[in-house]
Amino acid sequence: MEAANLPPLVGQQFDDIEQQREAAKLGMWIFLATEVLFFGGLFLGYTIYRFTYGQIFVHTSRKLDVLLGGTNTAVLLISSLLMAFAVRAAKLDQRRMLTWLLIGTALLGCVFMSIKGVEYHKDYVDHLVPGRHFEWHGADPHSAELFFWIYFAMTGLHAIHVTVGIGIMLVLALLAWLGKFSHGNHNTVEIAGLYWHFVDIVWVFLFPLLYLVGHR
Amino acid sequence: MEEVTQPKVYVRTCVALLALLALTWAIAYVDLGPFNLIVALGVAIAKAIVIALFFMHIKGSSRLLHLAAVAGMIWLLFLISLTLGDYITRGWVPLNH
Numbered sequence: 001m002e003a004a005n006l007p008p009l010v011g012q013q014f015d016d017i018e019q020q021r022e023a024a025k026l027g028m029w030i031f032l033a034t035e036v037l038f039f040g041g042l043f044l045g046y047t048i049y050r051f052t053y054g055q056i057f058v059h060t061s062r063k064l065d066v067l068l069g070g071t072n073t074a075v076l077l078i079s080s081l082l083m084a085f086a087v088r089a090a091k092l093d094q095r096r097m098l099t100w101l102l103i104g105t106a107l108l109g110c111v112f113m114s115i116k117g118v119e120y121h122k123d124y125v126d127h128l129v130p131g132r133h134f135e136w137h138g139a140d141p142h143s144a145e146l147f148f149w150i151y152f153a154m155t156g157l158h159a160i161h162v163t164v165g166i167g168i169m170l171v172l173a174l175l176a177w178l179g180k181f182s183h184g185n186h187n188t189v190e191i192a193g194l195y196w197h198f199v200d201i202v203w204v205f206l207f208p209l210l211y212l213v214g215h216r
Numbered sequence: 217m218e219e220v221t222q223p224k225v226y227v228r229t230c231v232a233l234l235a236l237l238a239l240t241w242a243i244a245y246v247d248l249g250p251f252n253l254i255v256a257l258g259v260a261i262a263k264a265i266v267i268a269l270f271f272m273h274i275k276g277s278s279r280l281l282h283l284a285a286v287a288g289m290i291w292l293l294f295l296i297s298l299t300l301g302d303y304i305t306r307g308w309v310p311l312n313h
Contacts, residue, residue, distance in 0.1 A: 022278065029281055033288030040292040047296055051303055070241050074234060081230040084221075084271045091220045197271045204263045207237075208256035212244040 008184030021187055028191040032198050039202055042154050046209060049150060053143045054214075060147040061213035063128060068119045069211040072112050073203060079108035080200045087193045090176070090186035098189065099176045105196065106169035109162050116159055123148075151210055158206060161199045168192050221273075229270040236263050 007017075014020040050057050086101035127135035128148055136144045172192055175181065181189050240259040248255065269275040274285055 022280070025277070025281055026284055029284035030287075033284060033291075036288030036292055037295075040288075040295055043292070044296055044299055047300060048303055051300065066241070066244070070237065073237050077230060077233045077237065080233075080267065080271050081226055084226045084229075085223070088220050088223070088226070194272055197267050200271075201264045201267050204267070205260050208240055208244075208260050212240065212252075212256050214252055 006183040017184060021190075024187040024191050025194070028194045032194065035198060039154075039157065042150070042157065043205070043209075046150050046154065049146055050213075053140075053146065056140050056143040057147055058214035059138060060144045061210065063126070064151070064211050065119060065122065066211050068115055069207055072115050073207045075108055075112045075115065076200045076203050079105050079112070080197050082108065083193045083196045087186070087190050090181050090189040093182055093184075095176060095179055095182060098181065099173050102169045102173035102176055102189075106166045106173065109166040109169065112162055113159065113166070116155065154206055154210065158199065158202050161202070165196050165199055168195070221270075225270060229266060232266055233263055236266070 010017050010020055014023065082101050082105045086098055086105060089098040089101055123129055124133075127133055130145045130149045130152065134141075134145050134148070138144065169192070172181075172189060176189070236259050240256055243255050243259075244252065246252075268285060272285075274282060
């Protein structure tokens with residue numbers, strides 16, 4: 001049988017493929033809404049502490065490396081471009097292209113995590129990790145430490161999401177290679193793409209809020 | 217086969233996002249007082265909207281998906297605005313203990 005003539009697989013509970021695709025996307029957007037609120041608690045905490053200790057946040061933020069943070073923003077934005085092309089390749093049934101684009105997205109995710117690792121190491125060496133090791137020679141060390149608690153909590157939760165995303169992309173790359181997303185069965189790639197873009201959006205907010213506080 | 221977006225749309229989206237990143241980065245070195253925060257947030261919101269519209273295909277998707285996409289944001293705005301409403305107005309009214 002000619003493979004290209006196979007129809008996409010429609011679950012019994014759906015009327016047709018359009019409904020199935022819409023249901024998958026709606027489910028993912030609802031999950032992303034819960035993710036917004038999951039990160040939202042941390043953004044709220046950030047807002048209140050920044051409102052309360054504004055000036056100290058400005059001084060403390062300058063300890064962060066804008067070059068590394070900014071580069072990481074660009075890395076994630078470009079990874080989102082690859083992801084968008086991956087979803088396009090899946091829709092066009094380009095198996096080989098899809099596999100490589102998913103691997104490329106995962107690799108840029110790894111670049112992001114490596115840069116983040118270098119940054120975390122610098123923070124550790126500079127005694128900026130909160131806890132017993134923390135050292136601050138400016139005014140109000142407790143509020144400065146609070147900023148770093150928030151910084152590590154927010155970037156840490158985001159880093160966990162990137163790590164999960166890298167894992168998803170690699171599994172999808174393998175499945176794509178095996179032809180699991182051919183013949184219109186590209187739902188999984190599309191909603192994984194939504195997740196990856198969401199993680200990108202979170203970083204788009206973290207970068208200015210943590211690295212570009214006030215005038216540098 | 218499903219309708220797909222032209223590659224140039226994605227490339228332009230990415231170029232626009234990188235330009236916005238350069239803008240927010242550059243403005244951080246200019247002293248605008250409290251407007252630094254407003255500009256930084258404005259650029260971040262613009263980037264998020266561009267990503268959602270073009271990369272996440274909100275442009276061209278159904279009303280139902282639009283609703284699901286803005287729902288989380290609206291609840292987050294409630295959370296932050298009501299809590300800030302509390303923090304900002306503390307001390308406005310003297311309390312006699």
